[in-house]
Amino acid sequence: DTPVTLQTLANWMISVSDNGATDTLIHLLGRAPIEARMKDAGHSDPSSNIPLLTTVEAFALKGNNFNDLRPVFIKSEDAAQRKLIESNQNRLTLANVDGISFTDGPRFIDSLEWFASPNDIARLMVDLRARQSRTLLAAMAINNGVGPVAAADWTYLGYKGGSENGVLSMSLLGQRKSDGKWYVVTASWNNPDANVDTGPLVGFVTRLLALAAKTAS
Template sequence: MRNRWHALIAAALCIGGLPQTAGAQAPETHSAQTTAFDRRAGELVDLFNGKIAFADYFAPSFQQAIPEAQFKAMTAGLIAQYGRAIAIEQVISKDGRSGTLQLRFEKGTGSVILDVGADADERVIGLRLTGFQMANDSYDSVAAELAALPGATGFLVAELDGASIRPLAAANTDKQFAVGSTFKLYVLDELAAQIAAGERQWSDVAPLSHPSFSSAGTANWPRNTPVTLQTLANWMISVSDNGATDTLIHLLGRERIEARMRAAGHSDPSRNTPFLTTVEAFALKGNNFADIRPAFIAGDDKAQRKLIEANRGRLVLANVDGVSFIEGPRFIDSLEWFANPNDIARAFIALRARRSTTLMSVLAINNGVGPAASEPWRYLGYKGGSENGVLSMSLLGERKADGKWFVVTTSWNDPKANLDADKMVGLVTRLLALAAK
């Protein structure tokens, strides 16, 4: 339900994007003189191989944001998967302080954004590893790694030709997975449908009427703050804001979103009927609703809808105890939003078919994988979702090379344990890189 979308802050290392292809060995810099950026970039191989002290390389601001133990755990994981760091390539800086480079390992290449501080010691204030490309990668290799993960996984990489889905690689495409906030694609589709029908406009103003738990954009905003529908959509998709989502669900109508989901071709719409708001889902998962949860899970669509209506006054944010965020997975097989990889591909087809520039811009605010990963793509839209035991990442892209459209979607569920989001991001961006070729 929370969308871990990997926004990169100035002093953070984030593993998970996709690099550009490694090229010339010679550094490319803004001048012939050695700059602070050149020097710190040149030390990266030794840093990753443990030959330079953490405190000597990073400024205090970075050390505070990323403790040494956390950094060492990250680098150890990289080396375990990709081998030792061996070289830097494609070093580019316009000001001698900030820039990009490729860090080559024995079995792959990472794309790095590096920022050097202006203090006299010129230590690094920002290091972001935004992506990774495996050497000699293949769909079979990624599929094998996904299949080996604990729990259950499914994925689809497919070319989209109008309404046709042409798979390039896939596994478990007909299995229903908990997908967390990926369900918000259907809310966006219904919003766009009502706008296309002339019932609403993107510029319409509505009150932020339904605050929710874990809202990245609207946390602590006063109830009924006036915002446009486009703003609500931007928040819902780009940062997976739950308050914006629930406001839209109540505004657009639960039943109309359910109908839109069916029209988009969802293969098992009953799994998402009634179409729960985030507050309703969070509440039902928690201990405060242990009295009605068994009946809800056991009920059919009609019984579930009746139960929701009967408990409307209880299923509110004040009664969400947050237990699903501090413990392991909670009822992800029965209290969630569900879709299989083919369903998500069909949802993207429905969204693209609306030919709405605004809709497409909403999907592209946060492409989920960073600038390096998006370089081969003329357009890249994204929606992800996560909860304890649930990870989902889905992308819609137009390839620069030939204008063809593709979908890349992956889901991972494990009802027994929390999941490794960095591993998921790495696998998805590898699939995206393969689709870009």
Template sequence: MTRLRTALLSSLLLAAALPAPALFAQPGEAAAPAAASFDARAGQIVGLLTGRVPFADSFALSFQAAVPEAQFRAIAANLIAQYGQPIAVDSTASDNGRSGTVRLRFERGIATVRLDIGPPPEARITGLQFTGFTVSDDTMERVTAGIAALPGRSGFLVAEIDGAAIRPIASADPDRQFATGSTFKLYVLDELAAAIAAGERRWRDVVPLSHLSFSSAATGNWPPDTPVTLQTLANWMISVSDNGAADTLIHLLGRERIEARMRAAGHSAPSRNIPFLTTVEAFALKGDNFADLRAPFIAGNDAQQRRILDANRHRFTLAQVDGVSFGGEPRFIDDLEWFASPMDVARVLVDLKARRSDAAMAAMAINNGVGPAAAADWSWLGYKGGSELGVLSMSLLGRRKIDGKWFVVTASWNNDKADLDGAKLVGLVTRLLALAAKDGVTPSAPPPAP
């Protein structure tokens, strides 16, 4: 469960977490060599993906440390499986000769690639990031078939949102419950926004960072009780799926109130998430240190499970969680997780939108989940993802540029036997989003109320 965080699926296909190079072109004669170096490296991308250009000679050591060659080859193979062989660079654009955009043509689509290089004369690649794909002659039926072919269990929903109405356009198993990882944080955000709308709290309220957790991109190793605002916690929880921020908010708001909010938002099987676990509680129950409590917790009803949590509230802390046991294969994803159907996710997104909270919507839009190229057809795009071993989920709420209509695109993929290839789901969801952005998609009849 070391990956219980957002699948920062905006540009996950290939991205090294490295500092950006300086964005200043040298004056005079230095500008031309820099531009030539950028175009030369762009021209090598096809060969790098197909293995004809040596990996070690092309990438900076910092990139190689972040993305080893074996990982690069695996990602390249996945891209080729989805989009066919890379054929040629159609165009490049760079203002400074060090960073820019490359349009790369594959057999079945065109990729938008962010390319960063180091200074001449070596000008090695420091960043290579696939930020979006346009698939030739794509259809909902083709994407549906791609999602159905994923190993394990999967489901999705593309729907137009009109007020409280959810009007499906395409779907597969939209009412089936899936483990969704950190997508549960939408319910925490919904309750926080509701409490603020009721005047019980304010976004600028300062509270202590009271509960630290694993996989906390923002609060990892922070001192306990560091003062932070509620808006900061919400931003961290949604944009980088910070687990410490989420657990602090769950304890602050109260799990029972979040459970009530989940019911009010229309979750079709709320008992699957009652009691509403913190991330540390989920880590603890999945790990080996509390193996004696796992079976009775899974077998218990809601009340019995709540008693186990209450009786062990002082033991279920970050310091007591066995992090060593999380690795290699999925752990209890059918029993110890947060669950929702694609339609449930659509309902909570509708509930959040109806709250008319600028701060809550802004938190969702910090990381749009798919990168700038895929977001270009949307005037507003919010996102929440979730992942752990064997679990991936992506959910977007967007306002379409061409007509101002609102849409939900959500998909979940579970496999209790093996970890998942995140790039596959990224590509499929990005294609769903692109299809939803086209004028003329026709919703079907609205589903019955839950």
């Protein structure tokens, strides 16, 4: 068998939003270093994402199997939340993610989620570009999220998206062909009461990208 490398995991996580790859990277790298990088990148409210939840932990907590634990977690401070997660590792497993809970729509997206404002995303993209990692930029460019026509005016176009019931996010880092300038285009659509439609947001982001490619600055 071919060994799975950190780069391969990162490629899967970014290009196809592979939750398993995401969680494996969190376990390998550790929560604390990732939380520290989030702070260093200038996140406006890092406490909202501390402790950094794996996707299994988050979706387990959102489900009906954890109606007892969820309100305690949401109301607790960072240290208490971390202790709660650590003391319930034997329960917060994939086997205890209750998929039936999600058939009716969004689940606690305003209180149990991974949070970032558009400015947080923009600062993170700037921070990532400043690292000048060819491996990182290549991973982000595997799937540009908008297709070849929308990418035609860009020398480089990297993308990371995310979605769940009631949540859709698209963020792009691009270098414009016309003058070599770098831009970030990011948008999120959140509805705690109903699922959101991918089509309108993709169209909106594609239009923003086109405007950024042609607007003088």
